Amino acid sequence: MSDKRTLKVAVLGCGAVGSQVVRLLTEQSDDLTARVGVPVELVGVGVRRLDAPRDVDLPDGLLTTDVAGLVARADVDLVVEVIGGIEPARTLILSALDNGASVVTANKALLAEDGPTLFEAAEKAERDLYYEAAVAGAIPILRPLRESLAGDKVTRVLGIVNGTTNFILDKMDSSGAGFSEALEEAQELGYAEADPTADVEGFDAAAKAAILASLAFHSRVTAADVYREGISDVTAADVASARDMGSVVKLLAICELRPGPNGDQVAARVHPAMIPRTHPLASVREAFNAVFVESEAAGQLMFYGPGAGGAPTASAVLGDLVTVARNRLAGTRGMGESAYADRAVQPMGETRTRYHVAIDVDDRAGVLAAVANAFADHDVSIQTVRQEGRGADAQLVVVSHAAPDAALAATVEQLRSMDIVREVTSVMRVEGGDE
Template identity: 95%
Template sequence: MSERTLRVAVLGCGAVGSQVVRLLTEQHDDLAARVGAPVELVGVAVRRLDAPREVEVPEGLLTTDATALVARDDVDLVVEVIGGIEPARSLILSALDNGASVVTANKALLAEDGPTLFEAAAKAERDLYYEAAVAGAIPILRPLRESLAGDKVTRVLGIVNGTTNFILDKMDTSGAGFSEALEEAQQLGYAEADPTADVEGFDAAAKAAILASLAFHSRVTASDVYREGISEVTAADVASARDMGSVVKLLAICELRPGPNGDQVAARVHPAMIPRSHPLASVREAYNAVFVESEAAGQLMFYGPGAGGAPTASAVLGDLVTVARNRLAETRGAGESAYADRAVQPMGETRTRYHVAIDVDDRAGVLAAVANAFADHDVSIQTVRQEGRGADAQLVVVSHAAPDAALSATVEQLRSMDIVREVTSVMRVEGGDE
């Protein structure tokens, strides 16, 4: 074992940070054996010294001066788990500039301004690792960055937000509406008091940007990701999916699609119906799963707890061990890989399928008129069925794959037709035949 001691500073002591501190303290000897040198916690930056905490921080380590902590010349490794854009970005850049390697769980910052951080790490010749930024304890980023580095990844499809998966699972299993399921999620601690980031898809979009960037060796930001949340999903949508042998999930979908000058990156987050036979359909409650397709390896699935203090801290500590080993060996791990520099395909050009439920007049010629609306936009119909009669007549149409803009235009035309009382549901369909 090396005589050198590696000194660690932790920024943040909330749900994740407190578990990082606990693991660093409780597993001190094991971590030293795995790293090859002692790992010493030298400071924990917090907003308030007197705030209640899940774990007891060793005396003398708490500080409210995060700026001074990351600027210390004796700090080798900085763990950032405070989240948000600022001051996290400035603190990470300062840590790198002062010679520390960095482990972060900050998905929002990486999705908004990852290139700035990667460039700073390269300039400082230090590591920037971020496994915990996507899917909690599930090891997905390192397989994309390292294990599949010799393969061509073509698609990444995932459930990457536990809150929305819990809500949709409850709607499917109990028949509850969105508001009821959200309230239960909040009572159980799966959803925040303000659930906007989760239920409107912002959290999943940030993770999709990170996944797409790694998988396709191109810079993708959260603003490049098409986003829809689940707040408009109704119990009727979930029941209709059940009738089709499907289930509704909020999916992060990143894939290579043909473009005018080669492959383009398509990245989107939205609720979709997937067949119950699909591996992702069985992901229950607040669990996450990521399904990867590549040319040589084929189909791979990664599954586990996608959030929570201890699971996320597990991913942080995994990165910490790797970064610490690199410091001892005076080397660096793989940095940003953006050589492909692929363009991002607009959502309107991305091919998908629609499930459309339409309240219609129950009279002759209605089905033909609806079919003509789809034909007007070169959208082929896969299945159509009628439910109810008279005032309760409804057509449920599932299309074949078509550009999203054509499908959207079809829906708008349907809404303008005299025979259509209301388009009651529009949802994309994934999996199965196109």
């Protein structure tokens, strides 16, 4: 362990987040010293290319392309990893821990894919591994889940954890635009990347869902355990249909405790869903994020703020850095991974959901009965049916009660095969109301 008169920090990566981490470390150094107890000294910034354009003025000699060498330095106490992606981030973090450094990372993809490897390495090295910035940017959500709610039983986490998709869906809702048009606008404004797949198809949200579910339910949940649907199939008609029933379409990360054959299971999923406009998450606009938490004693909590961006993410990183630095000075560690509950993951097909289904039908006697029978065939109970239009425009909008997702999917399949059904025009899950 290094000399405790200063704590030495290496930052890996100097992009949008890394440059803000470096700026805050430099500009707020007096405050950080007061809050940590000793000066926090930036000793190196690992980058791929020395001559890339950067948003921050770096003191001379700090930049290095020898990132592995930086991590291996004997005098580095704290390593901040904001490179992102699986490799070389994983190797660098493992090397840092192995070398005795404490680590702060914002790397949701790596944590969701291979968290247990990292947690075990931190445990073995007896070092902290903190990652508040990995979920919902600046919003403090992991620390509250891990610590503030440690004496409570969390039953459900419902989050808007991807700003890109929320921006697109909000745009579709407010302007009536289709998905492609809204995506294009998001790209023009810098809210979506040129290749938007990770955001739009829900991979990013699924990684965050895995992290949230692991913490909330004290179990190991990886990205592979999370059922995932993106928003690229959401149509203007879906959004309009949601509006007709006083709802709005959001891409939700949903983590729940659900009864299973041998006790509670964890269900984790990411998909677009209709939620009532009166739900606190419905008013989360543009690229903002919010996480709604239900627990037995605390009831309903919501955490809201900017879910991405260099400075907000850097704020979360620095918060972790102060805690980790203080732990290090005290010769202690924060709460590490807690997977004692070791709950099984419930398959999506068994998870109870509710469906909203809009169907173009022939306008003749017996249509409603036939449709109702299709639901009954799969033991799905109907909450409401609304008939709209007449003749060639006749449409039925059905909202089901909760049923196993597989039964609902099978019901939709059956509807699609029926003669009286011209087209199933909108299928979407419904969340945030009574079952």
